[in-house]
Amino acid sequence: MAQYSGQGQPILVLPEGTNRFIGRDAQRMNILAGKVLAETVRTTLGPKGMDKMLVDSLGDIVVTNDGVTILKEMDIEHPAAKMLVEVAKTQEDEVGDGTTTAVIIAGELLKKAENLLDMDIHPTIVAMGYRQAAEKAQEILNVISIDADDRDTLVKVAMTAMTGKGTEKAREPLAKLVVDAVKQVEEDGEVEIDHIKIEKKDGAIVDESTLVQGVIIDKERVHPGMPKKVEDAKIALLNCAIEVKETEVDAEIRITDPAQMQAFIDQEEQMIRDMVYSIVDTGAKVVFSQKGIDDLAQHYLAKAGILAVRRVKKSDMEKLSKATAANVVTNIEDLSETDLGLAGLVSEKRISGEEMIFVEDCKEAKAVTLLVRGSTDHVVSEIERALDDAIGVVAATVEDGKVVAGGGAPEIELAKRLKDYADAISGREQLAVAAFAEALEVVPKTLAENAGLDSIDSLVDLRAAHETSPYMGLDVFEGEVTDMYKAGVIEPHRVKKQAIQSAAEAAEMILRIDDVIASSGSGAPDMEGMEGMGGMPGGMPPMM
Known part of the structure; x- marks a missing residue:
């Protein structure tokens, strides 16, 4: 990218091929990207939301209506769109639900901001208004939430x-x-x-899903001679291999006599035998090893009537420790009876054609x-x-002890109270707060649309109902406005709190960007041609 000096000589500031968008163009492009992303996941919201089929480059298929899964699986390149994907990921990490809600609110905030920018309101004013509205929204949420x-x-x-x-x-x-x-x-x-x-296994109906008071390990016994079932099992967890260690440095052993060879083999066997006997002496009847178990060790363990499993994942070892109260030991010599855990039953079962180890009936299992x-x-x-x-x-x-109504009820109540709050503010921020209030109504509006209802009629009915109760939401199955608490449609306070907060902060960040400089060699997308269709609705460059 070059600027021309007074003498007409180009002064290179940025390398050739760099794309740069300044001011209103940058804002318009970023807002468009956010709106398109929100539109992509919008149809999945609510009980009657539709699913998306995502096919990757290898032909693997994912069918889902989970917002964060859709956004993770999509090959998104646009930098502003990536920022909204982060909103969904944060929502997933913090709460586990409400990812679609967070993204569509962010998209709607950007859409409303575009109208304000067209009225020549400065982006910083819009961002400040959104921040004020988000803070007020949190206060209102605390008021309308119920302890339960x-x-x-x-x-x-x-x-x-x-x-x-x-x-x-x-x-x-x-x-x-x-x-x-x-x-x-x-x-x-x-x-x-x-x-x-x-632990998921196909080949049966959903109703056959069960909760195990313990841990299921997707492994099998290391030796067919081992017991398939051990009751009142004492369990040893080892983070070491039951085999003869290789030397740290290259070593060479010179054997000049066949008897020496036999003595060497016997010594190796004796070392493995000693390892197994030290486990047997503790009274352990089940062994889970994070590393390998030698063939000879398997034989001796089977002879001792011990059920052993090898190469267990670290995460599973931690869960086993939590469930059975066993300590994970890194040296067999240090293993003692006090390190052992207890389980009512350890058994190998065939589920959907594959063997799995069930560690069940653990007293006070914390996994x-x-x-x-x-x-x-x-x-x-x-x-x-x-x-x-x-x-x-x-x-x-469980952690917060607070819930709010579902079915779009909190969003309508927030919108109603934020509009009243906006009337009490002077300055141009008033318009931004009012826009924020309107943006929140996208949630009940989308719920109605996805259920095949008239979104305008539903919104009007909801607003009227909220004059009497803050818990009135949209029953999408009956197509009527009803009390969501009585209907049993309840969500955690944290879901709404996080969704509104992260959506507002992402929208603020995108609005404050007035210059996009995309390096040609950084793998950044070609942002030229925003007016063209470019593979996505709304004229955005290809994201997938």
Whole structure:
């Protein structure tokens, strides 16, 4: 990129081929990218949202209506669009649900901001107004939320999160499994959701999904001579190999006599035998090793009646430790009876044609496993994503103890109160706060559209209903406005709080950009031709 001096000589500031968009062009392009991304996931929102089929370069298929999964699987290049993908990822990490909501609110905030920019309102004023509105929205959310974390509420929260995500037939039993799992791993009012393992297997109906008070390991016994079932099992967890160690440096052993050779082999055998006997002496009946187990060690373990599993993942070892109260030992010589864990039953079972090790009936297990079943691999994968969302929302409700109504009720109430708040503000920020309020109405509007209802009529009815109660939302199955608490459509306070906060901050950041400089060699997209269709609706350059 060159600037011309007074003598007509070009002065190179940026390398050739660099794309640069300044001022209004940069803002228009970034806003367009955000709007297109929001439109892409918009149809998936709500109980009657549609699914997307995503096919990667290898031909692998993902069928889902989970917002963050769609955005992760799409090959997105546009820098502003990538910023909105980060919003979805943050929402997923913090709460586990509400990813689509966060993205469509961000897209709508950008759309409303474009109208304000066209009125010659400075982007900084818009960003400041949005920040004020977001802070006020959090205050209002605190007022309209209700304290509740009883079991019945938690089940309703889980069912709301799973509605419309391929789990319709079995969402109530699945919701109860999720609540049981979260309650089991809760410690001092906090939930470590990593301690809830989801193991998925196709070849059965969803109703056959179960919760195991312990851990399921997708492995099999290392030796067929080992017992298939061990009751009242004492369990040893080893982070070391049961085999003779290789020397650290290259070593050469010179043998001049056949008897020496035999003595060398006998010595190796004796070392392995000693390792196995040191395990047997502790009273262990089950061994899980993170590393390998020598063939000879397998033989001796089988003779001792010990069930052994090798090459167990580190994450599974941690869950086993939490479930059985066993210590992970890094040296067999240090293994003692106090390091062993307990489980009522350890058994090898055949599930969907594959052997799996079940560590069950653990007393006060602080790690549990949800065995998810489904008819096909794609079905069970979507159920797993729905359960992930449900676990996240139930955990958030247990930790915060606060819930809000669903069905677009909080967004309508926020919009109503933010409009009143806007009237009390002087200056141009008033317009930005009012725009923020209108943008929030995109959630109930989209719910209505996806359910095949008239979005204008639904919005009018909702606004009228909110004159009497802040909990009135849209029942998309009946097509009527109803009290969402009574209908059992409940969401965690944290879902709405995070979605509005992250959407507002992403919109602010994008609005404050007035210069986009894309290096030609950085792998950045060609941002020329924004007016053309470019492979996506709205004239955006190809994102996929």
